[in-house]
Amino acid sequence: MIEILSVTGPASIQDLGRFDQYRFGVGTSGAMDDVALRAGNILLGNDENAAGIEIPMMPFSLRFGRDMAFALTGAGVEAEIAGRAVPPWWRSHARAADILNIKAMPHGARLYLAVSGGVDVPIVLGSRSTQFRGEFGGLNGRPLQVGDILPCATSTATIGELGVEPADITLARPNTAADETIVRVIVAGEYDGFDADTQALFWSSSWKITPQSNRYGYRLQGPAVKPKAPIEKRSHGIVPGVIQIPPNGQPIIQMRDAQTSGGYPKIATVIRADLWRLGQARLGSKLRFEQTAYTDALAAEAEMSAYLERLRANVRLVEETRTCR
């Protein structure tokens, strides 16, 4: 088990998400940076859907109740355990009563702590992810608090330090300025409801991610993007990544805890292969949209899958080499 000693901001237990409950109004939840959570689980030999802790703010510290392997992935991190530093995208080992201190996040927005065997909270409606709105999943459906005790599945996974190449390096997008995130989007149903100048403004603008952004959605600030005539849609299903334009012309990107339906006009949708980049975009930073075609979006997913497959292969290779010695 793990005991939470200090927590800043809404840290929560997340797995990859709850994907087949839309018909009851239940959204996906799940890790905002699913690539990072997968990588942490791969490092530990876990099921890739094993639950970890999503940590959006520092400092954060916890005590391990027993010997256990763990990994830190996602954002850049300054962390230490028992007097030694833990690098980002790294697997390490804790002894019983060791304290992990996570002190700073030099870049990125969310850190993932994965533990050997996974955080073993009950599966609710097919997932361990925290559903904040429904107040279920995770640990009692709420953010983590000081003093929380998290059960961990027992695991016999091999121990030993090991790192992998971070996704933001391997999958880096060209021409990205510092402190700016570029995500690829496919135009959505109401794109043609905006005139050519407004469409151009949407593509050319550098959007600021406002402080009113969270796991529900990212509210952006920039020039007002308004349709030719007001559009009032009948409510319909939406998914994480959908970019809605409310009447004030300031886009809102739906994220993992978003409502499962809406009626504001949709100008575009961030492709699945780039959702993790949004998960690592900081409040106050800049965001730009790049138009992409459906087939190119599938190719981007294949590229992401190939990266994860390389991680699996590398970790397997290291374990085999160790076993041989």
Next chain:
Amino acid sequence: MTAPDRPRISLLGTSALLFEAPGTFDLPHQRRIWALAATASKWPDIREAIPGITNLMLTFETPPRQLDDLITALNESWDSVESLAIGGREIRLPVTYGGEIGSSLRSVADHCGLSIDDVVSIHAAPLYTVFALGSHPGYCYLGGMDPRITMPRRQTPLQRSAGGSVSIGGSQTGVSASPGPSGWHAIGHTSWRFFDPSWPTPAALAPGDTIRFEIKQVVR
């Protein structure tokens, strides 16, 4: 451009596809949507078929390599489906109109050029049908609202609206099952349990069920 009497089909990135039926927001159209959902949910690579208000979202288990076959299948099925009449149960929901939670009652009345009593009696008059679930766990979109109390959604959505809020958004009405952000206008509230993840079916209501609002109190 799609002809006005043809469905509109659009992508939601690589995760899902949206089918929007042509025609009016009424029960006959919605019954065809329910039928289309029942059919499409059995297609390969489709994870779920989720009815909205005269529309249907299909989420992908695996994104199809190319979309033409799926789009053709949707169009053909829409033309051929028989309407699916779901005989649901009827529930009565006591509503406190106005007050702190229903603080938009006055602005809806002003917007519609009606008195508060008119808005309340018009809202409580119909037998509403649950057209679809969505938004948040257990939330029901209702069909049957009188268009005289239509009010466009908010310019900027509220960060937090109370659980149990009875709200109007455009020509739709519904009751929120838990607190959260909302772009709708709350005109009252109810205290009824719509969702529990431990129930065999986690949502209390399903498409086809009907709701009658009872005026418990009007707070001016």
